[in-house]
Amino acid sequence: LTPRKLCTLLVQALDDGKAEDIKSVDVRKLTSIADFMVIATGRSSRQVKGLADRVLEAARDKNLKPIGVEGEETAEWILLDFGDVIVHVMQPETRLFYQLEKLWEAPKRIRAAAPAR
Numbered sequence: 001l002t003p004r005k006l007c008t009l010l011v012q013a014l015d016d017g018k019a020e021d022i023k024s025v026d027v028r029k030l031t032s033i034a035d036f037m038v039i040a041t042g043r044s045s046r047q048v049k050g051l052a053d054r055v056l057e058a059a060r061d062k063n064l065k066p067i068g069v070e071g072e073e074t075a076e077w078i079l080l081d082f083g084d085v086i087v088h089v090m091q092p093e094t095r096l097f098y099q100l101e102k103l104w105e106a107p108k109r110i111r112a113a114a115p116a117r
Contacts, residue, residue, distance in 0.1 A: 001062060003035035003084035010080075010087055013058035014040045017051045019089065025104045038087045039100050045075035051089045052078040 001009065007024050014022050019040035028035050042048035049072065059066065059082060071078040077094045080087040088100060 001064070006059075006064070006082060007036040007038060007085045009058055009062065010038055010055050010082070010085060013054045014038070014051055014087075014089070017047075017054040019047075019051050020092075021095075023101055025101065027104050030104060034081075034086045035084045036086075037100065037104050038085060039095070040087070040089050041092055041095050042089055043092070045091065048078055048089050048091055049075040052080060052087075055080050055087055055089070 011022055011024055019042060022038070022040040025037045025039070026035070027037050040051065042051045052069070052072065056066065056069070064082065067081045067083055069078065069080050077088065077090045090098070
């Protein structure tokens with residue numbers, strides 16, 4: 001699968017599980033660690049865990065395994081690393097606190113003023 005198709009597959013799995021506020025961010029121009037970041041909210045630790053399981057199942061159906069999975073113990077924030085696509089499933093308070101979308105937004109270009117003469 002291409003990174004974009006993998007991203008679409010994983011977003012669909014989150015949507016099927018009723019994740020809230022799903023965002024996929026193209027980070028290719030910002031970092032070399034991944035092509036896409038997917039960020040989604042689950043209403044409780046149980047739903048966050050269920051959403052992460054759905055993502056893993058969708059990947060497994062395509063014979064893909066994550067490089068790593070972090071955060072399953074508390075399910076406040078579960079990170080699923082598929083190399084080209086990294087998925088963050090978070091409870092609302094955690095997502096609000098870390099604001100990953102802002103971290104991965106493309107930086108705004110600042111135009112320098114012409115020097116005074």
